[in-house]
Amino acid sequence: MSVPWTRQAAPVVAVAAVLAAVPLGVGDSPYQMRIATLMLVLACYAVAFNLLFGHTNQLFLCVGALASLGGYLSVILVRDLKLASLAAVGLATVAAAATGGFLSYVSVRRGFGVLFVGIVTLAVSLIVHNLLLGLRDLTNGETGIVTRGLGMGLGDHPLKAYYVLLAVMVASLAAYRWLFGSRHGAALHALSEDEVSAELSGIDVTRYKVACAAGASALVGLVGALYADLNGFISPSVYAVGHVDIPVLVALLLGGMRTLLGPVVGAALFSLVDELVRPFGQLTVLAYGVLLVALFLLFRQGVVPVVQSALGRRVPALRAPSSRTAAKEEVAGGTEAGR
Amino acid sequence: MGVVLDGLVLGLQLALLSVGVVFVYGLGGVLNLAHGQVAVAGGLVAALLLQARVNPVLSGLGGVVAAGVVALLLDRTLLQPAYRRRGEERLLLALILTLGTSFALDGFFTFRYPNVALSLRLAAPSVEVGGITVRTASLVVGGLSLATFGLLLVFLKGTRLGKAIRCIIQNEAGAWLCGVDVDRARTVTLFLSGVLAGVAALGQGFFSYLGPDMGPEFTILALIVAVVGGVRSLTGTFLASLLLGMVNAALSYWVGTYLTWIALLAVAVATLLVRPEGLLAYWP
Numbered sequence: 247m248s249v250p251w252t253r254q255a256a257p258v259v260a261v262a263a264v265l266a267a268v269p270l271g272v273g274d275s276p277y278q279m280r281i282a283t284l285m286l287v288l289a290c291y292a293v294a295f296n297l298l299f300g301h302t303n304q305l306f307l308c309v310g311a312l313a314s315l316g317g318y319l320s321v322i323l324v325r326d327l328k329l330a331s332l333a334a335v336g337l338a339t340v341a342a343a344a345t346g347g348f349l350s351y352v353s354v355r356r357g358f359g360v361l362f363v364g365i366v367t368l369a370v371s372l373i374v375h376n377l378l379l380g381l382r383d384l385t386n387g388e389t390g391i392v393t394r395g396l397g398m399g400l401g402d403h404p405l406k407a408y409y410v411l412l413a414v415m416v417a418s419l420a421a422y423r424w425l426f427g428s429r430h431g432a433a434l435h436a437l438s439e440d441e442v443s444a445e446l447s448g449i450d451v452t453r454y455k456v457a458c459a460a461g462a463s464a465l466v467g468l469v470g471a472l473y474a475d476l477n478g479f480i481s482p483s484v485y486a487v488g489h490v491d492i493p494v495l496v497a498l499l500l501g502g503m504r505t506l507l508g509p510v511v512g513a514a515l516f517s518l519v520d521e522l523v524r525p526f527g528q529l530t531v532l533a534y535g536v537l538l539v540a541l542f543l544l545f546r547q548g549v550v551p552v553v554q555s556a557l558g559r560r561v562p563a564l565r566a567p568s569s570r571t572a573a574k575e576e577v578a579g580g581t582e583a584g585r
Numbered sequence: 586m587g588v589v590l591d592g593l594v595l596g597l598q599l600a601l602l603s604v605g606v607v608f609v610y611g612l613g614g615v616l617n618l619a620h621g622q623v624a625v626a627g628g629l630v631a632a633l634l635l636q637a638r639v640n641p642v643l644s645g646l647g648g649v650v651a652a653g654v655v656a657l658l659l660d661r662t663l664l665q666p667a668y669r670r671r672g673e674e675r676l677l678l679a680l681i682l683t684l685g686t687s688f689a690l691d692g693f694f695t696f697r698y699p700n701v702a703l704s705l706r707l708a709a710p711s712v713e714v715g716g717i718t719v720r721t722a723s724l725v726v727g728g729l730s731l732a733t734f735g736l737l738l739v740f741l742k743g744t745r746l747g748k749a750i751r752c753i754i755q756n757e758a759g760a761w762l763c764g765v766d767v768d769r770a771r772t773v774t775l776f777l778s779g780v781l782a783g784v785a786a787l788g789q790g791f792f793s794y795l796g797p798d799m800g801p802e803f804t805i806l807a808l809i810v811a812v813v814g815g816v817r818s819l820t821g822t823f824l825a826s827l828l829l830g831m832v833n834a835a836l837s838y839w840v841g842t843y844l845t846w847i848a849l850l851a852v853a854v855a856t857l858l859v860r861p862e863g864l865l866a867y868w869p
Binding site: 488 | 696
């Protein structure tokens with residue numbers, strides 16, 4: 247790679263530094279700390295969904311279901327099998343990864359388009375939701391499970407919860423940055439533009455899609471499990487499509503698909519909007535819907551690409567790590583060096 | 586026997602919902618995820634008219650027309666940008682737009698009319714037909730659905746516009762080349778799908794009640810049937826509806842509603858896995 251790794255890592259480090267400073271400002275208020283932590287949860291989901299939908303065209307409308315798999319499994323393993331909480335979280339992550347990978351494999355094998363993947367995963371989401379409601383012995387149905395004492399105690403330590411989530415998010419951003427700085431990034435760009443051409447030029451499309459789905463699902467499962475711990479309580483509705491998938495979709499569109507920082511910026515803006523409309527109760531759903539329509543119609547690019555083009559060449563490190571912009575950066579870097 | 590009749594009538598209800606979705610999908614290349622909310626809009630209008638002491642028949646008609654108008658508005662406004670694209674891109678854009686619309690409508694209904702519900706009571710709860718006791722609601726809903734489908738069939742087979750619509754389903758570009766006004770036919774189709782959904786909402790009102798939060802349930806039921814239909818023709822969807830209606834009635838009679846939902850969803854997923862070329866596949 248001709249782009250030096252320090253410059254590649256710069257935006258990730260910058261985001262980590264800014265977000266690490268947040269508790270200094272709001273650390274005194276448990277309520278604001280909670281919002282900040284939930285923002286990180288949403289950002290992690292959005293990073294995963296960006297990889298799924300943005301880069302590999304897999305409209306996984308089962309982010310909430312995968313998260314609930316991680317959450318419920320980690321809690322039940324500790325409660326019923328007396329597993330160590332870290333091992334339970336690990337197993338839950340693996341289970342989510344396997345599920346996501348399997349769904350992706352089946353979809354790719356059957357040649358499903360975006361629409362079919364969306365329908366299948368939505369149906370899977372609803373099945374999972376109904377199972378969680380129905381398997382009362384295991385999940386307590388609608389009442390949910392109080393997770394206090396069944397995890398790593400993130401619920402009692404808001405600061406610890408925040409930094410654990412931040413670490414997970416920064417790690418996922420770093421992995422994303424690394425992925426798109428490597429040759430795999432070029433392959434992913436090729437297949438997101440045209441899968442047939444990508445396959446013809448020797449890229450194993452199936453393997454890439456399944457690997458991305460498994461990786462993203464692992465992240466979702468892990469964060470779902472951590473969420474179960476820090477929230478102190480889980481029920482089918484906290485992982486429902488309307489509570490997870492729709493916010494994730496809106497946040498990603500708001501921030502900007504196929505960008506490094508889009509999911510994070512989108513999650514932050516979404517949390518802000520969500521706080522503003524919260525007093526109006528049911529209107530939040532209305533706001534999500536209007537936001538989704540307006541964004542997709544008028545602002546499909548998202549905030550990050552718009553800001554990037556506005557900043558232009560001044561801050562090249564902010565640019566998306568796409569192969570095309572990377573190439574442009576090389577050219578720009580060359581001319582700069584020439585001067 | 587009662588279960589079979591219930592299943593048949595439920596199947597007709599499902600058909601009313603899903604034929605609209607399939608129709609719009611086949612003709613416009615758009616999967617309307619706000620379909621259930623259109624039905625709820627019709628039901629709520631009917632309920633509000635009834636509250637205002639309007640004649641029940643007129644209220645029902647008003648609700649049905651209102652559902653059609655909501656679908657029509659959706660077509661004339663939000664879906665226009667989608668129609669300008671083709672194939673997969675159109676599908677995706679419309680999918681997200683209608684998903685957003687469905688949330689917006691859901692939020693609006695539950696916020697503005699949380700306590701409005703459509704519940705139509707008939708004079709006699711049950712009647713004796715050929716030796717068995719039947720719920721009057723079943724008979725009325727069955728008759729209403731059959732009459733609606735009869736009218737739809739007459740429209741499709743008997744009128745020029747109906748023929749044009751069937752042409753477009755077969756080949757949009759070809760129909761356009763033959764001078765068919767594709768845009769107008771699409772709008773008419775959206776309106777019809779709304780009307781069918783409105784009738785389904787009335788049926789739900791006869792059976793039990795229709796609340797402002799039932800949109801997603803309707804949409805998902807319509808999607809399941811559309812997926813399981815797995816055939817090109819409306820007849821296929823119709824048969825799938827009747828089949829699923831019977832299965833649904835039988836399962837909820839013997840097993841319980843919670844497992845019924847899972848079974849229906851599982852059937853849909855299984856159909857997609859085994860026969861992905863199913864109903865939804867005939868749009869390229």
